[in-house]
Amino acid sequence: MMRSRLLWFTLGFSVTAASISQFIYRDLWTDRYALKSDMKEKFDTLEARVSNLESLSTENPNPAQVDG
Numbered sequence: 001m002m003r004s005r006l007l008w009f010t011l012g013f014s015v016t017a018a019s020i021s022q023f024i025y026r027d028l029w030t031d032r033y034a035l036k037s038d039m040k041e042k043f044d045t046l047e048a049r050v051s052n053l054e055s056l057s058t059e060n061p062n063p064a065q066v067d068g
Helices: 002-059
Strands: none
Touching: none
């Protein structure tokens, strides 16, 4: 009888731990994916802005600066 209770407790504990671990894993995976998407979007925007600035600097070169 004691072995049976121990077996059921161990089984229940293992199933509960696996379920909680699965929920935590999914939550962390979702956060990671959201962060990755957000960073990719921001870096793409930054790359577009830098590219735009580089193209403007080649079209309008700065005149020589005078030391004052």
